[in-house]
Amino acid sequence: MYKLEVKLPQKSYPILIKRGIINDIGNEIKKVFNNKRIIIITDHNVQRIYGEALSENLKSYGFEVNTISVEAGENSKSLDVLTDVYNQLLDAGMTRKDMIIAFGGGVVGDLAGFAAATFLRGIRYIQIPTSLLAQIDSSIGGKVAVNLSRGKNLVGNFYHPEAVYIDPDLLKTLPERFLHDGMAEVIKYSCIKDKELFNRLREINTELDLFTIINEIIYSCCNIKKGIVEKDEKEAGERMLLNFGHTIGHAIEKAFNYEGYTHGEAVAIGMYCIVRKSESMGITKEGTSDSIKELLVKFKLPFELPKIDFNILLEAINLDKKSESESINLVLINEIGESFIKKIEKEKVAQYLFS
Structure with missing residues (x-):
């Protein structure tokens, strides 16, 4: 396993890189999150391939799990989709003590991260990137955002995750x-x-x-x-x-x-x-x-x-x-x-x- 730590004045968090870490993800998350409720934000493609396995793994470690799935692709980084995510978080009874997992590529990471940064003035979240672009770039550094019709990432924030878990084996199903x-x-x-x-x-x-x-x-x-x-x-x-x-x-x-x-x-x-x-x-x-x-x-x-x-x-x-x-x-x-x-x-x- 490779381990890095991002050290910032107000926050530090680990980056773990390990083949197969997704199979023990519940155990890893327990090291950084002590409460019960987790909401996974993902896209339809990742949900279809890995969603059930991730949810079951988390439940086996005692977590209560809900999933929000959005359409795959850049068009999901919009204010309309963000509003829908907010409503689903409300429907699930999300509180500031709960955790969001951004489980997907760069679009999901940006969308879920911005939702975490802004919903109830801030909820903890974790990045589990599933694309190479997200694993090496967008999941790290806390830049989260959605697009406007006039340009990309024009509404956003700097909001860092509690941890980033990178499993290179997830890339095997990437087109x-x-x-x-x-x-x-x-x-x-x-x-x-x-x-x-x-x-x-x-x-x-x-x-x-x-x-x-x-x-x-x-x-x-x-x-x-x-x-x-x-x-x-x-x-x-x-x-x-x-x-x-x-x-x-x-x-x-x-x-x-x-x-x-x-x-x-x-x-x-x-x-x-x-x-x-x-x-x-x-x-x-x-x-x-x-x-x-x-x-x-x-x-x-x-x-x-x-x-x-x-x-x-x-x-x-x-x-x-x-x-x-x-x-x-x-x-x-x-x-x-x-x-x-x-x-x-x-x-x-x-x-x-x-x-």
């Missing part, structure tokens, strides 16, 4: 597209902070190769994020590095109504586009964009910007959370493993993003 979706975020981590991880990814040739070292990959990414979050919990500085590729990526997601591209696919395009442009401007080491492209192709991720109305992209970018009144903070890299934040005047943003 290939969503496994590769998570690999985009793995590539992101390697680009901003870990050249050695980048080189290890270049050595992977098969899915068997990937799963042979998946525990180590997850640990490396979680350790990078833990370190960044501990230095900058509220995204005032260094934590912005985690948004490498996301400025364009979020704009692509919005332009396609969160249906044409997964989050990781959109971020993959964003990473390649910004590096190719910064390379041409002499900011990034020559050949870096080709190296990134090689990895993206290996994991069946897109890299070319789709045909989108340029004005739609710019409008979405101006609503980006890294945007300020007259400028926007862009994440750039000097070379693989070395990243930095550059403040750009809004009228010059296109020069740094698009060829």
